[in-house]
Amino acid sequence: MPIKLRRRNKLILVLLLLGGSLIASLFLASAFGAVAIPLPDILRMALNKVAVFDFPATWRTVEETIIFQIRLPRVIGGALVGAALATAGVLFQGLLRNPMADPYIIGTSAGAALGATIAMLLPINVAFLGFGLVPVAAFCGALATVFLVYNLARVGGKTPIISMLLAGVVVSSLMAAIMALLISISDRLQLNLHSVFSFLLGHISVTGWEQIAVITPLVIGGIIVARFFAFRLNALSLGEEGAAYLGVEVERDKILILALGSLLTAAAVSISGLIGFVGLVVPHAVRLSFGPDHRFLLPASALGGGAFVIIADLLARTLMAPVEIPVGVITAIIGAPFFLYLLRRTRKEYAF
């Protein structure tokens, strides 16, 4: 059937295109930095590593070290962060029926930041699976906040979207206040002000492959599991009642989707701190270009999110080199006007 072929072809074509740009941005971002390394060299190095190729080394050993020990982990980390945040954005937006519900709006951000701040306050320094205590605490904080917000918003066995957004805003403010208090009274934190600062503004702090090895299965697994919810997220566009009429077990799936979205956000936050707006800009751009069907929106946003953060991080590293701008600043400069534009354009629909 022509329609079927058209839809399938479009889907495959766009996913290939997005996948291609993800890989292209991976190489591009690896090439630039304090030392510029030519793309063909990187390609040959990579092929030597992964396959039976054996290109003669036209590069210095130190360049190979830079690529494999410094840039590639960071760039791949960026891809994972972007994919996780964009997928979490799609999940939260689909569930809350609000195209502006970025992972940060429903409290994940504040929870992660408070968890991280508390960890920085503690006078212990333990490592857990290649992470310090800080990212693990961020992870717990994100999950705890989402469930706190969810339970606060629950009224008579239901979770109305509006009360959820309000609870998210209020809980976020409280967490931010506690965090500010802790930072201002703590000697230890003031000593560590730089790391607090870069965590809050978003900075892809991957120092080796161990962290990548830990978050890769979380992010890839999360993205695959998210795909199982595509039909249900489509049905949830009709609202909770409408979805229930179509056979969705709404209360159960809501918890699963929230947990999955928090897991993805926390995985991202644990290596990057708070990068905002990725989960907002990327899914919206995909929806605008290819429609809101979650079967397509989910994988396309994951790929697009990966490419987006890689490029944003490349800009962060190179725009004002040798000074490194936090990547969260770049995504906010792109994302905040975009959020305002969306707010303006849809203000009638959200006048509750």
Add this chain to the structure above:
Amino acid sequence: MVSLQIRQVYFSYLNGMVLHNIDLSIKGGEMVGLLGPNGSGKTTLLKLASGILKPAQGEIRLDGSSLSQLSRKSIARNIAVVPQQFHIPFAFTVGEVVMLGRTPFLRALAEESEADRRVVNDALELVGIRELKERRFDELSGGERQKVILAMALAQQPKLLLLDEPTVHLDIAHQMEILELVRGLNVGQGLTVIAAMHDLNLAALYFDRLILLKEGKVWADGAPNQVLTEAGISEVFSASVRVEPHPVTGVPHIVVMPKGSAIKRQ
């Protein structure tokens, strides 16, 4: 054809709105209208019948199996619901919205089959909106949207269709179009229909059986001429009316009577 038995059902909301001892049996192939003033429990009764609210006491059975024992999915394969209106925040096309009706039949990672597409096309055809298929749902008029939602409900291939004041926001032409469509499915395919209705005259015209609710209780239940009496309506709605036979069909036709000084004569 499926039947629905509502047995001694009680229900109350936190705010005190209640249903008292509702005992009704809807036979397969019936077309039943629920009437009553605002807050009399029509919508609540429909939500109980669709299984998204659970009775505090009593039981609702769909063809003998208790609704509370059935999964949402198996309920959705039998019962479809058309609410007053849907707001869809994303830019789905009409075809995509109607395809949502296939949700209870799709496995998590499966693509819709040729058969699903055929069901969707048939539903669009039946409702007479085939030409809207590629249009965006959020750009349609209220009447068109309601037809899309009806088509979506029909794509569920339901045996029981529940409608909650499906015509309340529509103009008279669209109201009649929707009701005639539903009536046609009821007569032609034996679809069991329960609809909450606002307009008593339209209810009298299109429904075989009317159930009049007052303050959460069944006040009258029967054919239109048994339920729509002058005494009954003035008691339940506190409105003064006259009931005359419809000039063509003979069903009760309600004429609203203004009071005292508000009367204008031509």
